[in-house]
Amino acid sequence: MQAADLAARLRERFPDVLEARGEVTLVVEAAALREALEHLRTEPDLACEALSDLTVTDWPDRDPRFWVAYHLRSREHGHRLRVKVGLPPEPDPPHVPSVTDPFPTANWLEREAFDFFGVVFDGHPDLRRIEMPEDWDGHPLRKSEPLAGVATRYKGAFIPPPDQRGT
């Protein structure tokens, strides 16, 4: 399905559909996410049965602040589709339902999103940090976190930020 046709098809059911640069984006509420994904996965002419990617973008000055992006693909029809969920700044950490069922591939992707942005995926079977040390403080890809110059703590060892280290 071409992007324009796909967008038109989705507008039959979903109010918030955008089409830009040949890509279709569908915005849904967190509460309606699982139902929407199930619809996209099981409808024969949509058949988005593969989750390629899942990640978060942080917009600290906006409400909703966190945007979780799900990139779906249909092998059968060859089209791609982005589903986005906006999460408000409060409460922090934000919550969104996990999609590990029916997409097992979301397991690590959700762990990564939790690790980097502190988004909690409700219903995830094993929501732990995946890239950062398990006792790391904070979520490094949030815009409020600095790029560098932070102290490092790891299992009792402490390394001060570079400007405070001795020679």
Add this chain to the structure above:
Amino acid sequence: MAVRAETMIINMGPQHPSTHGVLRMVLELDGESVVSCRPVLGYLHTGIEKNTEYRTWQQGVTFVTRADYLSPFFNELGYCLAVERLLGIEAPPRAQVIRVLVCELNRIASHLVWLATTGLELGAISIMLYGFREREEILRIFEMVTGLRMNHAYLRVGGLSMDLPDGAVERVRSFLELMPGRIAEYEHLLTGNPIWRQRTVGIGHLAAERLLALGVTGPVLRASGVPADVRRDEPYSGYETYAFDVPTRTESDCFARYQVRVEEMRQSLRIVEQCADRLEPGPVMVEDPKVAWPAHLSTGPDGIGNSEEYVRHILGESMEALINHFKMVTQGFSVPAGEVYQPVESPRGELGYYVVSNGDFRPYRVHIRAPSFVNLQAVPNMIEGSLIADVVAAVASLDPVMGDADR
């Protein structure tokens, strides 16, 4: 009624010669068999995604090229294509052909490292020497073209950092003559080899449905009979105009993955040959001075630098050109607000770049959908219930690169 003995927990990695870098696996063993496996990542996390948010769009290339260090060109290509789509521009035809050429050579080099290291891990020392010998030929071509053996930053948003040097195409052609015989040599050495077959046939099997559910892509998925290839399914950089096959096998074991990768090397050679044939003279960077990298690089006797002609132009002739040069180098260009997801077929599978712009001179968010990261999720499924010796073969058959997985 047999009483089950106590199980033993063993850490395999992160410092282990057969884990392809710093992958750590917490294995629960019952004698020689694996009861459960928990992969632990993060030992090579370098914050590439975060770093790109603090640099100009053009500098992003130098960061993403370091993610998957065995196939740097694919990272550069995915990133550049994504940014170019946001800008609404396309690289000139010659640049696109050269991009495909270096990418396919890179695919061969990456598969060679896979073949060499997997052979080493399974006890075949000769194949390690052979694999690295031919990879060296490719790296020499890369060094000649880009100045570097890895982390090239050769592809730039809008085209390439510079054109091919004199003699590069001849060098590629002589490699094309050499390589088919060498691939036949590897197959002669391994395909019928009883030890190689014992270590790979039927090992690490996972059904296609399970691989698809776990999001596994690339040669591993193709070895299970699914002919999924981004180059074929969603062509980019003109891949729809090249003749090549997407090799598949149906056994979905380590041996099938070996066969798929070897055949992919042959297909890559076919593509490289077509690239060499269709190279026409022309620019390798978009004309628009508001986007194009201003410095005209050239390889002189002392390596890479700005071409003398260009330096004479900005310093001696045109104040505007000098201002433009400084603006483009220090601040760069701004990119219209928006977001794109651009997949490319890396040697490990679907490498996706999700790039978000807020209209600024720096990326707002760059997310790399790393094939190694997603593929590694299949490890527990592949090895639970098998022997510990087969863990090495199964993990190697996924070809994980930890730089790619951890970013």
